[in-house]
Amino acid sequence: MNPSIHHLFASGLVCPLDKNNVDTDQIIPKQFLTSVSRDGFAEALFYDWRYLADGSPNPDFVLNYPQYQGASILLSRANFGCGSSREHAPWALQQYGFQVIIAESFADIFYNNCANNGMLLIALSKGNIDSLFTRCSEGPQQWHIDLKNQEIRFGNNAALGFEIDPDIKQRLLSGLDFIGSSEQFAPQISDFEQSRKASQPWLG
Amino acid sequence: MGQTLYQKIYQSHVVGQLNASTDLLYVDRHLIHEVTSPQAFAGLKQANRPVRRPDLTFATMDHNVSTQRRSMDAAGETSRKQLEALAQNCDEHRIPLLDLTHPDQGIVHVIGPELGLTQPGMIIVCGDSHTSTHGAFGALSFGIGTSEVEHVLATQTLPQQQAKTLKIDINGALSPHVTPKDVILAVIGELGTAGGNGYVAEFSGSAIRAMSMEGRMTLCNMSIEMGAKAGLIAPDDTTITYLKGKEHAPTAEHWDAAVAYWQSLYSDDDAVFDKVVFIDASRIKPQISWGTSPEQVIAVDQPIPAAEAFSEQSKQDAARRAYEYMGLTPGQKLTDLTVDVVFIGSCTNSRIEDLRAAASLVEGKQVAEGVRALIVPGSGQVKRQAESEGLATIFKAAGFEWREPGCSMCLGMNDDRVEAGQRCASTSNRNFEGRQGRGSRTHLVSPTMAAAAAIAGRFVDITTGDWA
Numbered sequence: 001m002n003p004s005i006h007h008l009f010a011s012g013l014v015c016p017l018d019k020n021n022v023d024t025d026q027i028i029p030k031q032f033l034t035s036v037s038r039d040g041f042a043e044a045l046f047y048d049w050r051y052l053a054d055g056s057p058n059p060d061f062v063l064n065y066p067q068y069q070g071a072s073i074l075l076s077r078a079n080f081g082c083g084s085s086r087e088h089a090p091w092a093l094q095q096y097g098f099q100v101i102i103a104e105s106f107a108d109i110f111y112n113n114c115a116n117n118g119m120l121l122i123a124l125s126k127g128n129i130d131s132l133f134t135r136c137s138e139g140p141q142q143w144h145i146d147l148k149n150q151e152i153r154f155g156n157n158a159a160l161g162f163e164i165d166p167d168i169k170q171r172l173l174s175g176l177d178f179i180g181s182s183e184q185f186a187p188q189i190s191d192f193e194q195s196r197k198a199s200q201p202w203l204g
Numbered sequence: 205m206g207q208t209l210y211q212k213i214y215q216s217h218v219v220g221q222l223n224a225s226t227d228l229l230y231v232d233r234h235l236i237h238e239v240t241s242p243q244a245f246a247g248l249k250q251a252n253r254p255v256r257r258p259d260l261t262f263a264t265m266d267h268n269v270s271t272q273r274r275s276m277d278a279a280g281e282t283s284r285k286q287l288e289a290l291a292q293n294c295d296e297h298r299i300p301l302l303d304l305t306h307p308d309q310g311i312v313h314v315i316g317p318e319l320g321l322t323q324p325g326m327i328i329v330c331g332d333s334h335t336s337t338h339g340a341f342g343a344l345s346f347g348i349g350t351s352e353v354e355h356v357l358a359t360q361t362l363p364q365q366q367a368k369t370l371k372i373d374i375n376g377a378l379s380p381h382v383t384p385k386d387v388i389l390a391v392i393g394e395l396g397t398a399g400g401n402g403y404v405a406e407f408s409g410s411a412i413r414a415m416s417m418e419g420r421m422t423l424c425n426m427s428i429e430m431g432a433k434a435g436l437i438a439p440d441d442t443t444i445t446y447l448k449g450k451e452h453a454p455t456a457e458h459w460d461a462a463v464a465y466w467q468s469l470y471s472d473d474d475a476v477f478d479k480v481v482f483i484d485a486s487r488i489k490p491q492i493s494w495g496t497s498p499e500q501v502i503a504v505d506q507p508i509p510a511a512e513a514f515s516e517q518s519k520q521d522a523a524r525r526a527y528e529y530m531g532l533t534p535g536q537k538l539t540d541l542t543v544d545v546v547f548i549g550s551c552t553n554s555r556i557e558d559l560r561a562a563a564s565l566v567e568g569k570q571v572a573e574g575v576r577a578l579i580v581p582g583s584g585q586v587k588r589q590a591e592s593e594g595l596a597t598i599f600k601a602a603g604f605e606w607r608e609p610g611c612s613m614c615l616g617m618n619d620d621r622v623e624a625g626q627r628c629a630s631t632s633n634r635n636f637e638g639r640q641g642r643g644s645r646t647h648l649v650s651p652t653m654a655a656a657a658a659i660a661g662r663f664v665d666i667t668t669g670d671w672a
Contacts, residue, residue, distance in 0.1 A: 020522055025634070030616055036243070048642055108402065167225055167365070182359045185220045189230070
């Protein structure tokens with residue numbers, strides 16, 4: 001996990017992507033999945049929306065607007081990250097620069113994949129998401145994300161609280177080693193395997 | 205209070221408690237393929253971790269393979285590198301692999317069940333969202349990301365939190381020409397693509413009991429398209445009969461004990477689900493998706509809905525965007541549209557029963573002029589069976605291309621793609637923008653609806669009988 005995540009939750013420019021059901025095929029199309037590496041996906045992010053058929057940037061796609069260059073917070077709507085389980089999607093978002101995604105809801109596999117890469121996903125009610133899009137329509141937004149206190153701060157003392165699973169929060173704040181913490185259960189895993197072999201020998 | 209089937213399987217796999225709401229669950233079967241595993245193996249290597257249970261891990265090549273030639277370089281240089289990486293990783297860690305030379309190679313969610321690797325009560329994971337397919341056997345099975353693939357390879361466990369439970373009770377008899385694909389499309393149309401988020405969905409009712417294992421797999425396969433973590437169907441005699449004699453099914457020595465255990469796997473009568481949905485199977489008509497999300501689906505005799513028909517602004521916007529991308533007008537009938545490509549295949553609908561149903565419509569007819577029609581069997585076993593039953597001959601005589609097994613045009617990672625602006629009748633699972641190729645227009649249908657579209661050269665209502 002990225003050890004520098006703590007300060008990345010500090011503050012950032014918001015890019016509004018006003019769509020429901022943004023699927024992982026859009027986040028990173030299939031032709032980029034043949035890589036055997038974990039890096040190099042930033043250019044592929046939202047490829048079919050971001051680039052025209054001739055490969056030039058699509059000026060009508062929000063990610064290409066000059067005022068959103070350098071954004072690190074992505075705002076979207078319901079069911080973000082649905083579809084394929086490809087972890088290339090969070091890799092591409094993260095490598096492009098997004099550390100926080102705020103949406104009405106997220107697909108389950110995508111949510112876990114992001115958490116496993118140290119990204120913070122914030123789900124808010126439709127009403128709150130509507131109000132955040134309204135803020136964005138008023139001009140480029142710089143928000144401060146305070147994970148510890150579970151707040152999005154907008155400057156001039158305005159803030160919006162959010163809920164997050166306490167286990168995920170703990171993992172994001174402490175940067176716990178995903179595999180390492182389960183490996184501490186090695187004796188219990190061995191015990192489980194022994195009793196499984198005795199009671200269900202056909203499982204191997 | 206009784207337990208649901210999901211809760212029974214979950215509880216029986218708890219190795220320990222990681223945090224207040226997170227358990228460590230044991231994984232009985234880990235299926236891997238070339239696309240989502242290389243970075244996991246690289247991670248293991250970097251941390252100098254071995255694979256804990258290569259004997260519970262099983263690999264195949266499917267996403268990226270050519271369906272024209274059985275050669276690793278047939279789908280291009282980057283694909284070759286990825287396939288070779290899988291072969292090398294499996295060799296190094298002693299993981300069984302069905303490579304392109306193996307007669308049983310095929311789509312991971314087709315070969316798991318047909319080899320008997322998929323069994324009731326198991327927890328099965330794979331770096332692929334359609335792992336939900338295996339829920340048809342009463343196995344808790346779900347897709348995972350590459351970090352989780354690495355975690356399972358290292359520990360044979362996965363941190364999980366209990367999902368909510370959803371019961372989808374489907375009763376009544378299906379009308380002629382209505383298939384399990386139509387049932388699941390209708391369910392997704394009803395619940396929406398996010399309707400199952402946070403839930404494990406158990407399908408029950410007389411319509412489910414009457415379905416074959418192939419049909420149940422189609423149903424569970426697409427439960428991910430309504431956002432459900434997994435689909436589940438309690439095992440019954442149909443399940444047990446299917447498994448008997450399969451290569452990796454319990455041997456005679458353990459068979460009776462295994463069956464006795466499987467028969468204990470059902471939701472108790474007094475189990476309480478967080479949500480229950482009732483569906484009348486007899487009212488379901490052949491379905492066809494019109495938009496760019498599986499929830500944008502209608503019965504074939506319905507007109508494309510007007511955006512104003514949706515109460516939510518966001519759904520209205522999505523409908524307008526879909527009209528534009530799909531080249532459609534509200535009010536239009538899909539049966540007035542011609543098709544350019546027909547694809548019968550994918551982990552949703554490439555099993556022997558699907559091919560039999562398609563062949564029954566195709567026999568003695570010809571693919572319409574100008575239509576490119578592909579049949580991609582889900583596995584070597586399906587392919588051989590279809591050839592021995594004469595189905596392949598029927599398809600080829602009608603003008604279909606008869607291919608080698610793989611994921612193929614469902615996601616177009618290989619060279620099987622739909623060109624920009626082309627309209628495809630597809631038995632796959634996703635009609636997302638660009639899914640089958642940039643600018644491709646996908647309409648999700650059953651194998652019989654796809655076969656009929658190939659013959660007629662346009663979408664048809666197969667229940668009317670006057671199209672051929």
